[in-house]
Amino acid sequence: MKRHLVWFRNDLRVDDHPALSHACASKDDAVVAIYFYCAKQFAAHDVGRNQQYLIQKALSNLSQSLEQLNIKLIILTSDDFASSIDRLSQVIDDLAITDLHLNIEYAYNERQRDKQACQVLSNKTNCHRYVADSLVAPWDVLSKQGTPFKVFTPFSKAVYEAMDKSPIHPLSMPTARAKENLNAFQTVSNSDLDEVKPTAKFCPDISENNVHKQLADFVDDSIIDYKKDRDFPAIPGTSQISPALAIGSVSIRRCYEFARAKRGEGAKTWIKELIWRDFYRSVMWHFPYVARGQGFLPVDKKIHWNRSEDDFEKWCAGSTGVPIVDSAMRQLLTTGWMHNRLRMVVASFLCKNLWIDWRWGERFFAQHLYDFDYASNNGGWQWSASIGTDAAPYFRVFNPVSQAERFDPDAEFIRKWIEPLQSLPSKAIHQFEQKPLPNYPSCMVDIKDSRKKAIEQFKVAKESEDD
Numbered sequence: 001m002k003r004h005l006v007w008f009r010n011d012l013r014v015d016d017h018p019a020l021s022h023a024c025a026s027k028d029d030a031v032v033a034i035y036f037y038c039a040k041q042f043a044a045h046d047v048g049r050n051q052q053y054l055i056q057k058a059l060s061n062l063s064q065s066l067e068q069l070n071i072k073l074i075i076l077t078s079d080d081f082a083s084s085i086d087r088l089s090q091v092i093d094d095l096a097i098t099d100l101h102l103n104i105e106y107a108y109n110e111r112q113r114d115k116q117a118c119q120v121l122s123n124k125t126n127c128h129r130y131v132a133d134s135l136v137a138p139w140d141v142l143s144k145q146g147t148p149f150k151v152f153t154p155f156s157k158a159v160y161e162a163m164d165k166s167p168i169h170p171l172s173m174p175t176a177r178a179k180e181n182l183n184a185f186q187t188v189s190n191s192d193l194d195e196v197k198p199t200a201k202f203c204p205d206i207s208e209n210n211v212h213k214q215l216a217d218f219v220d221d222s223i224i225d226y227k228k229d230r231d232f233p234a235i236p237g238t239s240q241i242s243p244a245l246a247i248g249s250v251s252i253r254r255c256y257e258f259a260r261a262k263r264g265e266g267a268k269t270w271i272k273e274l275i276w277r278d279f280y281r282s283v284m285w286h287f288p289y290v291a292r293g294q295g296f297l298p299v300d301k302k303i304h305w306n307r308s309e310d311d312f313e314k315w316c317a318g319s320t321g322v323p324i325v326d327s328a329m330r331q332l333l334t335t336g337w338m339h340n341r342l343r344m345v346v347a348s349f350l351c352k353n354l355w356i357d358w359r360w361g362e363r364f365f366a367q368h369l370y371d372f373d374y375a376s377n378n379g380g381w382q383w384s385a386s387i388g389t390d391a392a393p394y395f396r397v398f399n400p401v402s403q404a405e406r407f408d409p410d411a412e413f414i415r416k417w418i419e420p421l422q423s424l425p426s427k428a429i430h431q432f433e434q435k436p437l438p439n440y441p442s443c444m445v446d447i448k449d450s451r452k453k454a455i456e457q458f459k460v461a462k463e464s465e466d467d
């Protein structure tokens, strides 16, 4: 009889979980699961309290779901990735594990950890690795020349082709094992986790049942209008599935499966967004230096950013004096989530109008988002700063005034988040540059001037690339 160990990481679910399903393939084998809670690693990766809280909730849900399958989830604390490998090795010895199963993670440190773990452990157990965190594996989406894509449109075409060739079939959760399986691994006891409190006032329900219902409701009621509504932050026009995807309580393939059944432009546009997630994973896989604080484009090294802590603090606190920027930052601080259109607006404002290093913004988002996802966050920030793959051209600077007029014309979103502006007409709010708004800071920069300056500085940086 074999003894299988499933190593859970950012895939805290039982549905569509290749590592779990393969471990459970034979009903006669014994199966146990493990998760390492690495507090110091979270700190090193800037994973904030919001996402840590979500992970703790998801672990408790996962433990219950696995128990219903008569599988024990062992939760152990360990400082960082390196020490988790030592502890894993010990558990494998103690429980006489014959087979270790894990779903592949694409980010740089995680990849190094898995490589090292499989090298160290291969003399005592069989390591099985599976693709679970993308629609198509990054190494299967290459150009005709066999090179990775640097631009989204041809990448997405190749993803569609790959999915046509090998259609996606998410796996159902495995059937319950015999009761004895639960008791077979009671010798290892769980660590107590230090409870983390979120900084946000709200927390999404990321239990698997709820997330599947949320997806079904979104696909039934809202996906039809997604293309039209998704850019308006006052409308709940997007799925808000991202926190569940980030910690893996739902799989990307399950999301795709829900939407594939629907026809129309809305579903098509939504699936395209899922492919953006794959795109940034592919970038991280093929160009791992982007995960080590470097811009994809070399011009990043030539830019001399503004390092004013005061300016940055104002942006973080939602006190820049630009209503659309401040309302978005307040949404983030209160809910731990921000609308995609606004992520682009606030990122552009930070990097282009305040000329602050995109890495500072990337870090702040990581520390506050429930849905913090290394690849998508890094990709989004590099795109906004015009130093990433397929990035916004450097002369494209979002104008926060026209963005607000276009996507929040009645200032409904702004009023929701900035109390002193609640009784003002939308016209006055949008004209904040001409006439200061009562009980609200005046704009910290001249929007037109700072835009012009940013373009000039970028030009200088680009020219100095040849030096």
Ligand SMILES: Cc1cc2nc3c(=O)[nH]c(=O)nc-3n(C[C@H](O)[C@H](O)[C@H](O)COP(=O)(O)OP(=O)(O)OC[C@H]3O[C@@H](n4cnc5c(N)ncnc54)[C@H](O)[C@@H]3O)c2cc1C
Residues within 6 Å of the ligand: 230, 238, 239, 240, 241, 242, 243, 245, 246, 273, 274, 276, 277, 280, 338, 339, 340, 341, 343, 344, 347, 365, 369, 371, 372, 373, 374, 376, 377, 378, 380, 381, 384
């Ligand atoms: C500066 C910046 C930082 C970002 N940081 C993150 C992050 O840390 N985590 C994160 O999940 N997304 C990030 N995004 C992408 C995007 O803003 C969010 O995925 C989206 O807002 C989540 O809301 P939703 O689930 O309602 O999205 P929907 O519109 O319903 O889209 C469905 C899913 O598609 C994926 N998706 C959508 N847009 C993008 C995109 N532009 N790039 C990659 N994937 C996308 C997400 O997984 C999302 O949940 C960032 C974007 C920018 C511009």
